[in-house]
Amino acid sequence: MTNDNGKTARHEQLRYEYLLRNLAYLTAREQAEFDYLRRKIEARQVENNYQAPYRSPYQDNRYDNSYDYQTDYDDAADSYYQEEDYWDEDSQYTDQGLPVYVDQEPKRESRKARKAALAASSSGKFKAPKAKERIRFKTILKWAGVLLLLTLAGMIFMFFKGMNDISSGNNKNYKAAMTEVFKGQDTKDGTNILILGSDQRITQGSSEARTDTIMVVNVGNKDKKVKMVSFMRDTLVNIPGVSTEGYYDSKLNSAFNIGEQNNNQGAELMRQTLKNNFDIDIKYYMMVDFETFAEAIDTLFPNGVTINAKFSTVDGVAVDSVEVPDDLNMKDGVVPNQTIHVGKQKMDGRTLLNYARFRKDDEGDYGRTKRQQQVMSAVMSQVKDPTKLFTGSAALGKIYALTSTNVSYSFLLTNGLSALTSGKGGVEQMTIPENGDWIDDYDMYGGQALAIDFDKYQQKLSELGLR
Structure with missing residues (x-):
């Protein structure tokens, strides 16, 4: 049982570190998972070492030098898991404390795209687009495509209409031309x-x-x-x-x-x-x-x-x-x-x-x-x-x-x-x-x-x- 708990803790630690490296690009679902793992790892450190929980540059400043390292572990754990924002009924957590995964979440970026975005962010050249801007851009592309198809369809219709005005024979002033024999040959370019x-x-x-x-x-x-x-x-x-x-x-x-x-x-x-x-x-x-x-x-x-x-x-x-x-x-x-x-x-x-x-x-x-x-x-x-x-x-x-x-x-x-x-x-x-x-x-x-x-x-x- 202890061995299984060790493997679980190791997997949670690796997952936490991966989410931490990509913190700026997490979906809402991944952000909830990150918060859960952060709290769990901090509580585990208190239980095992009676030391200050693991901190990252992204944490708040609830832990400082006045922290009492001799506090009973149960009191420390309770202070994490009984916080209102953690156990809030609207936070969509399961009874085990895991975030609820909903179908409405947006699709995650590909690993390659996120890696490129992270690299660009570190160089100071990347500015993540806002969700509303992405939706607006997709809408514009969709309507532009529709307009292009309608224009093309209109041009094709007018072409055949102009041709039919002559070839139908209704226009007595004109007769459709004959096609001559022509043994055309392809050229190298064009x-x-x-x-x-x-x-x-x-x-x-x-x-x-x-x-x-x-x-x-x-x-x-x-x-x-x-x-x-x-x-x-x-x-x-x-x-x-x-x-x-x-x-x-x-x-x-x-x-x-x-x-x-x-x-x-x-x-x-x-x-x-x-x-x-x-x-x-x-x-x-x-x-x-x-x-x-x-x-x-x-x-x-x-x-x-x-x-x-x-x-x-x-x-x-x-x-x-x-x-x-x-x-x-x-x-x-x-x-x-x-x-x-x-x-x-x-x-x-x-x-x-x-x-x-x-x-x-x-x-x-x-x-x-x-x-x-x-x-x-x-x-x-x-x-x-x-x-x-x-x-x-x-x-x-x-x-x-x-x-x-x-x-x-x-x-x-x-x-x-x-x-x-x-x-x-x-x-x-x-x-x-x-x-x-x-x-x-x-x-x-x-x-x-x-x-x-x-x-x-x-x-x-x-x-x-x-x-």
């Missing part, structure tokens, strides 16, 4: 998307469609950037099955037109041509016609897109405005002009399209390529406005239905918004070829074109991360 701007409405296809917008956009890369490369349409390339073997004798935009004449495979022949000449793999394509572009801009930005209009010299003379062709307002075969002034302004979809297509200044097609990139960057930047979340989703759905593309629903929903908002790292742009970095030449039909160094630009594409 996803490459071929973007083509067609001058005709893409519904059931058109063998006469042309493109002066040829871009490859990379999203989802490790740099967390949107990377954009524009290709000048007059660049001399070798088109598989069209060009003379071993010669660069066709303009790049010819690949789109020739492919469209072959069962509407313009995007696929453009993919093959870019792979053949620049060794770049492309997973998806999007063919956006000019009317769809203008309508999408007006849907996203009812008040217009803010942009700083810039033009090069015209015939060597600086200009403060230019006359640009207004193709969307063509009537009876006559294309009117629209005046666009230099400087910061708001443009609607039609004006923004005309600005991006203009090439009659001294920079020619290179200047047009720069303006196309400027327009894309402005749209990506300004669509970050939270008010565009739902109207933007509806516009995306509408564009998706009107656009010939092989981009899947899931990819667009998971990557489309991040692409439109420029990712976390912004937009990185490049033009091929760079300004003046070409030799004037002629294509196989005698038209003026640009001869470039393909090895050089393949290296640049690798450095940008698109190969």
Whole structure:
């Protein structure tokens, strides 16, 4: 019996010392257990040694130098166990003096978390959060999660609503575009998307469609950037099955037109041509016609897109405005002009399209390529406005239905918004070829074109991360 009592006392002593080391982080239940063990150990010391009970830095000062060490043990023990605060009916102790463990107690921290908290406390850097603050923080997190889910659900709903407005056939002004054959290939980092701007409405296809917008956009890369490369349409390339073997004798935009004449495979022949000449793999394509572009801009930005209009010299003379062709307002075969002034302004979809297509200044097609990139960057930047979340989703759905593309629903929903908002790292742009970095030449039909160094630009594409 004595041996059992010794083991019990040893276990109680070890438990007491453990609780003492973690005194600042005890739950209410553990605090009650600590108080019980402290009193029991003090009483046991009085019984065995008639010495002052064990004291810690955390005890009160009920014991001092005037303590009578010869006091009878029974009187000393009674003085501990008969205190009102110890045997109070509301203290929830058992008949044996142990604290009652209730289910409502909060969960204990993990051993690792308490150890880290104790270490931080000793260094003076830790400040334990109050219970109310923890509850308030958890509540805020919970409601933030609910709000995020509701917002996401709303965006998905608006996306499919916008798409259904077109694909349902109820809107007689529009027809859903066909998806072309496209044998896309994965790239090493992120996803490459071929973007083509067609001058005709893409519904059931058109063998006469042309493109002066040829871009490859990379999203989802490790740099967390949107990377954009524009290709000048007059660049001399070798088109598989069209060009003379071993010669660069066709303009790049010819690949789109020739492919469209072959069962509407313009995007696929453009993919093959870019792979053949620049060794770049492309997973998806999007063919956006000019009317769809203008309508999408007006849907996203009812008040217009803010942009700083810039033009090069015209015939060597600086200009403060230019006359640009207004193709969307063509009537009876006559294309009117629209005046666009230099400087910061708001443009609607039609004006923004005309600005991006203009090439009659001294920079020619290179200047047009720069303006196309400027327009894309402005749209990506300004669509970050939270008010565009739902109207933007509806516009995306509408564009998706009107656009010939092989981009899947899931990819667009998971990557489309991040692409439109420029990712976390912004937009990185490049033009091929760079300004003046070409030799004037002629294509196989005698038209003026640009001869470039393909090895050089393949290296640049690798450095940008698109190969």
